[in-house]
Amino acid sequence: xxxxxxxxxxxxxxxxxxxxxxxxxxxxxxxxxxxxxxxxxxxxxxxxxxxxxxxxxxxxxxxxxxxxxxxxxxxxxxxxxxxxxxxxxxxxxxxxxxxxxxxxxxxxxxxxxxxxxxxxxxxxxxxxxxxxxxxxxxxxxxxxxxxxxxxxxxxxxxxxxxxxxxxxxxxxxxxxxxxxxxxxxxxxxxxxxxxxxxxxxxxxxxxxxxxxxxxxxxxxxxxxxxxxxxxxxxxxxxxxxxxxxxxxxxxxxxxxxxxxxxxxxxxxxxxxxxxxxxxxxxxxxxxxxxxxxxxxxxxxxxxxxxxxxxxxxxxxxxxxxxxxxxxxxxxxxxxxxxxxxxxxxxxxxxxxxxxxxxxxxxxxxxxxxxxxxxxxxxxxxxxxxxxxxxxxxxxxxxxxxxxxxxxxxxxxxxxxxxxxxxxxxxxxxxxxxxxxxxxxxxxxxxxxxxxxxxxxxxxxx
Ligand SMILES: Cc1ncc(COP(=O)(O)O)c(C=O)c1O
Numbered sequence: 001x002x003x004x005x006x007x008x009x010x011x012x013x014x015x016x017x018x019x020x021x022x023x024x025x026x027x028x029x030x031x032x033x034x035x036x037x038x039x040x041x042x043x044x045x046x047x048x049x050x051x052x053x054x055x056x057x058x059x060x061x062x063x064x065x066x067x068x069x070x071x072x073x074x075x076x077x078x079x080x081x082x083x084x085x086x087x088x089x090x091x092x093x094x095x096x097x098x099x100x101x102x103x104x105x106x107x108x109x110x111x112x113x114x115x116x117x118x119x120x121x122x123x124x125x126x127x128x129x130x131x132x133x134x135x136x137x138x139x140x141x142x143x144x145x146x147x148x149x150x151x152x153x154x155x156x157x158x159x160x161x162x163x164x165x166x167x168x169x170x171x172x173x174x175x176x177x178x179x180x181x182x183x184x185x186x187x188x189x190x191x192x193x194x195x196x197x198x199x200x201x202x203x204x205x206x207x208x209x210x211x212x213x214x215x216x217x218x219x220x221x222x223x224x225x226x227x228x229x230x231x232x233x234x235x236x237x238x239x240x241x242x243x244x245x246x247x248x249x250x251x252x253x254x255x256x257x258x259x260x261x262x263x264x265x266x267x268x269x270x271x272x273x274x275x276x277x278x279x280x281x282x283x284x285x286x287x288x289x290x291x292x293x294x295x296x297x298x299x300x301x302x303x304x305x306x307x308x309x310x311x312x313x314x315x316x317x318x319x320x321x322x323x324x325x326x327x328x329x330x331x332x333x334x335x336x337x338x339x340x341x342x343x344x345x346x347x348x349x350x351x352x353x354x355x356x357x358x359x360x361x362x363x364x365x366x367x368x369x370x371x372x373x374x375x376x377x378x379x380x381x382x383x384x385x386x387x388x389x390x391x392x393x394x395x396x397x398x399x400x401x402x403x404x405x406x407x408x409x410x411x412x413x414x415x416x417x418x419x420x421x422x423x424x425x426x427x428x429x430x431x432x433x434x435x436x437x438x439x440x441x442x443x444x445x446x447x448x449x450x451x452x453x454x455x456x457x458x459x460x461x
Contacts, residue, residue: 004376004392007457012408015456019415023057026419029071030058049082052426057418062089064437067423075423076442078432082425083240084297086276086355086384087346088437094301097341098334106334114336121343122309125280126293130315132308133331137271137296138166140306141234143325144292145170147314148232148265150323156223156230158216158264161188161207162398164241164429165234165269169197174207175241176429179402185209186218206230210239210397211247213254220262232265232292237282240272241429242401243387244380252288259291265314266290271297271306275343276433277383279352285382301342305335351436355384358434358443362386365447373454376406387431388413388450413453420449 024031034055037044045051058070065088067077080086087094119131134140145157157170161182165171175193183189188207192199206223208216216233223229237252239245259266268290274281275298283289291314296306308325317323359381366379366388376392389395390406390413410428417424422445425431434443 005374005458007376007406007409009408011457012412015453016408016412016415019412019419022419023415024054026073027055027057027069027071030069031055033058033070049427064088064090065435065439065442073421075418075421076438076445077423077435078417078446079423079425079430080433080435081302082297082430083272083276083385083433084300085302086298086433086435087301087342088435089302091301091342091346091437093341093345094338097337098303101334101337104333107329107332109328111331112333112336114333114340115331118307118336118339118343121340122295122307125343126274126283126309127280127289128283128293128309129312130310130319132315132318132325133336134306134308134325134327135304135329135332136166136306137269137294138168139327140271140294140296140308141165141171141267141269142168144267144269144294144308144310145232145234147292147308147310147317147323147325148267150317151265151314152231152263154229154231155204156228157205158220158223158230158233159205159207160210160235160239160398162210162242162401163234163236163239163269166271169201170205171234172197173202173205179399182399182402185212185399186215209399210235210245211251212397213251213258216255217258220258220264224262229262230264232267233259234267234269236273237268237270237286237288238273238277238382240385240431242395242398243389243405243429244382244385244431245395245397245401246380246382247286248396252286256288256290265292267292267294269294271295272385273383275299275347276385279347279349298347299339299342300335301338301346303335303338305332305339346436352383354436355434358438358440359384359386361440362432362434362443362446365443366450369447369451369454372451373458375454375458377409381431384434385431409457412457413450416453416456417446417449420452422446422449 034044060068060070161174172193174191190202208219270281274295278285292310318325363379377390379388390409391404393404395401
């Protein structure tokens with residue numbers, strides 16, 4: 001990174017315009033479907049995170065490490081449904097389990113054996129004895145926060161500035177904002193993420209910077225002095241919504257110690273990291289055990305499900321009836337059949353070795369390209385996940401992300417990939433996710449496209 005060249009801004013814009021034109025030309029059927037979709041689907045999409053100008057790329061199907069769009073373009077999938085499909089698409093073991101379950105009835109709103117088997121396996125992997133299910137990452141973080149509040153009898157929630165924990169009111173706070181709106185690092189501001197969130201709820205959520213345990217403790221002490229000691233700290237152990245930002249050595253241990261000392265429930269939101277970076281997620285990878293863990297995405301092998309795991313003490317609030325952790329579709333038999341097959345037959349110890357090896361090759365390949373071309377940036381990742389962060393400085397928290405990440409280069413990389421058969425997660429906050437179906441050839445193809453872009457970017461014109 002030391003000898004990085006400054007990127008030519010005009011060249012980035014010129015390449016982006018060229019590549020955007022190309023993508024438009026390659027996707028006329030998506031354009032047509034968008035015209036139809038927007039008549040009835042708001043914005044032509046099922047979730048605002050699927051929006052894309054001038055139109056979204058509509059997919060038709062996926063197999064293994066590949067997806068196809070409605071124009072028939074085939075892509076190697078590095079988006080993998082925002083990191084949900086570590087199993088690859090249409091995995092035979094999961095398809096088989098779901099097909100079998102379909103024949104036996106798909107929903108009873110009564111417990112089944114698969115729900116027990118999955119809980120047993122999650123308990124083994126995460127070292128947390130008690131589990132419950134829900135249906136999305138947002139539900140998992142919502143319920144985990146409620147459990148923490150029920151346990152402690154307190155209202156305040158501490159979160160990391162810039163972290164995304166789903167779309168319920170209490171966590172749609174201090175996510176994507178302009179750099180100068182962040183506020184003083186010691187007193188970061190609770191800011192609404194979009195309209196429709198009551199100010200009274202926003203005020204209960206207090207953001208602190210990532211990778212700064214001392215700042216967290218000082219904020220907790222001030223809150224305590226104001227008679228607002230937090231119920232919980234909710235955080236990703238490794239941030240996966242600013243690209244990938246790893247915890248500095250000792251940070252997670254310090255957070256664990258601070259929360260324990262102050263009697264605050266520590267929640268690791270492992271919706272992205274859990275089951276994707278290691279068998280037991282960040283909890284296993286970093287060796288720090290929180291009081292509660294939330295899982296979703298990878299858990300269902302492509303079906304919508306989520307889980308909350310906890311210590312005996314944390315989950316006692318559910319078991320003794322203080323907190324109602326409920327839901328008609330919780331532990332639905334179809335999704336638990338998929339989760340069981342995924343955990344026991346697909347995401348095995350060998351699978352994690354495969355993911356680690358491929359990711360190492362991908363990260364090393366990208367690092368070599370960066371060094372060869374003197375690009376301002378670095379490759380970072382763990383397990384199935386990683387990214388190239390275009391930034392002259394290492395990013396450690398939201399403030400450094402906002403100040404240094406090169407948005408234009410990140411956007412160019414996305415469209416450049418799309419035109420060369422790499423389906424990549426859109427958005428400057430996202431990262432790649434590998435699946436067990438990916439091969440060396442797939443990661444080498446990614447590196448080759450990155451090499452082509454780097455040469456294009458740094459070429460004298
Ligand atoms: C860390 C984290 N937590 C929670 C969520 C919310 O999950 P869902 O979209 O399933 O509600 C997400 C979604 O991206 C996430 O990345």
